[in-house]
Amino acid sequence: MEEQLKEAILSVCNYDSNSLQRQKNLNRLLILIQQLPGIYRSSHQDYPEAYNRTLIWVSKNIDRFEAQTESIQQSFVIWINGYLKWRIRDLYVSDNRYDPQRVYPSSNEKTGIDLIENISDPRFSLSLLDTQIAEIQAEKEVRLGNAIADYIKQDSNKNLSQTHPRKYPKCNCQCLAIRLLLQQPPAKISEIARELKVNNQTLYSHWKQKCLPLLQEIGEELGGNGQS
Secondary structure, three states, X not given: OHHHHHHHHHHHHOOOOOOHHHHHHHHHHHHXXXXXXXXXXOOOOOHHHHHHHHHHHHHHHXXXXXXXXXXXXXXXXXXXXXXXXXXXXHHHHHOOOOOOOOXXXXXXXXXXXXXXXXXXXXXXXXXXXXXXXXXHHHHHHHHHHHHHHHHHHHOOOOOOOOOOOOOOOOOOHHHHHHHHHHOOOOXXXXXXXXXXXXXXXXXXXXXXXXXXXXXXXXHHHHHXXXXX
């Protein structure tokens, strides 16, 4: 995983931000991230939104990543969690259920280790500088998030609404983004699939392979225009 992750990160950073090859390599990296052990998890119903926002942030800031330990995988997980932790925290703050003594990860599925117990371990902790950087980035992300939300709702160039599986025009990226990201509480893939009479896997694949990369491009474009 160490070498695979290193090559995946380099394959993204070696291309210009607007190149098609970079986007393809970025998609591979995002898939690889899902396999990394140690990524924070939460049982909160809005966790998928926090996770998706984190992936957008990673996509936008991957060129800034610098390994702080000998292990690139370990550094990368810490870097991602440094941002994701604040997104998860915000979920509980909005519910008035946030406990500042916890970071709300779930147990590691493979090892059964509760990551909460490892917070005192520097491998799983944020330094003061890391925390400050995460806080600053979180403020920027709120502004960018609002800009992306407005873009999704308006979709003035029909880029989202015209991206849909063949024969299922109602299953377009604008509809899915609103239902999965903006709606509170977010709808479930299975719920939308039943409503639109679309196969679950078809809907999930379309969201993951078409809509998320498209939203990432929109986020990068808006960020480049000063929205962040």
